[in-house]
Amino acid sequence: MKKTILILALVTATGSLFAQKKTTTSATVAFDASTAIDNLPKAENKTVIGVIDTKTGAVQFEANVKNFAFSNPTIQEHFNGERWFNSNTFPTFTFKGAIANPSAVNFAKDGSYTANVEGTLTIKGKDQPVKTPATFVVKGGNVTASANFTINLADYGISGAPIDGGKVAKEPKITVNAEFK
Amino acid sequence: MFKPPYMAETTKKKRPCWLKRLLIGILVVVLVLAGVYWYVSSEKFSDTKERKAAYTVSAIDFIREFQQSHAAANQKYTDKIITVNGTVSEVEAADTTVNLKFIDTTTGSYAIFAFQQQHLAEAKAIKPGDSVSVKGSCSGGIYSEILGVESISFKRCTLNK
Numbered sequence: 001m002k003k004t005i006l007i008l009a010l011v012t013a014t015g016s017l018f019a020q021k022k023t024t025t026s027a028t029v030a031f032d033a034s035t036a037i038d039n040l041p042k043a044e045n046k047t048v049i050g051v052i053d054t055k056t057g058a059v060q061f062e063a064n065v066k067n068f069a070f071s072n073p074t075i076q077e078h079f080n081g082e083r084w085f086n087s088n089t090f091p092t093f094t095f096k097g098a099i100a101n102p103s104a105v106n107f108a109k110d111g112s113y114t115a116n117v118e119g120t121l122t123i124k125g126k127d128q129p130v131k132t133p134a135t136f137v138v139k140g141g142n143v144t145a146s147a148n149f150t151i152n153l154a155d156y157g158i159s160g161a162p163i164d165g166g167k168v169a170k171e172p173k174i175t176v177n178a179e180f181k
Numbered sequence: 182m183f184k185p186p187y188m189a190e191t192t193k194k195k196r197p198c199w200l201k202r203l204l205i206g207i208l209v210v211v212l213v214l215a216g217v218y219w220y221v222s223s224e225k226f227s228d229t230k231e232r233k234a235a236y237t238v239s240a241i242d243f244i245r246e247f248q249q250s251h252a253a254a255n256q257k258y259t260d261k262i263i264t265v266n267g268t269v270s271e272v273e274a275a276d277t278t279v280n281l282k283f284i285d286t287t288t289g290s291y292a293i294f295a296f297q298q299q300h301l302a303e304a305k306a307i308k309p310g311d312s313v314s315v316k317g318s319c320s321g322g323i324y325s326e327i328l329g330v331e332s333i334s335f336k337r338c339t340l341n342k
Binding site (some may be wrong): 023024025027028038040045046047049050051053060062064066067068069070071072073074091092093177179 | 291
């Protein structure tokens, strides 16, 4: 009986260690549209949902737009407003993609790997392709991923005087960090 | 050479009165705009600890309210300061800090709390199973297609003592 329980426990532990799909609900995404004349338009969302399929290399993220925390209340209001990201009508940013060269990452072996991630970023209901190098650190069955890229606000129908006047970057920097378990 | 006072007056150029008023008006407008800009750009979110909660709820009831009526719950709680009481289900690493989670184990739906910069240390001291009262700005709930559950997020959180 004791042997059976031990085997079952081992199988469960091994199963979770090598589970094909690993998730997180605490990925962080930083949005930085600051410029030389205004350092306010930047924020971080620390409750982004993500999943990675270590067998196929598929990667997906969902962010609650309203959970981007700015230091300045007026900038946060503008960010969520109709002319910017319109979070009342479009409450999530989503990314659906995959590792373009999955053989570059060995999820079964601890180590640090660099690979290209390609997919579709949906903001304000508009889909745009995104291609970025990403770093994957595999340690004890967990995967930590990080990536940096820029988006073009005009591609998502976002424009206006603050952007034209150089107070908000036309191409904000996006930084993603996720620890999948 | 002696000049009678009436002659001296005629040689002095006088700025018209309307021009003086216009310049003063422009100066006042510029000062007001600079003041408004300074106020807006230096404004910061206040410490959540000092803010009064619009609602105080129990974690599981709160999560179930979103599951029962997503739209109504979002209307009621989003962009408001809420105090949520409950037993911590998970403490999850988020980059260099941690988030607290309350999970409704019957459905998997959850509420998650990211802490305000000055209160990050409070979150790191919490362990799963701890009974806590957490206050933060509710960002509303979204239905996660990835997890198939309701996810309710909070930002700028702190613990009530």
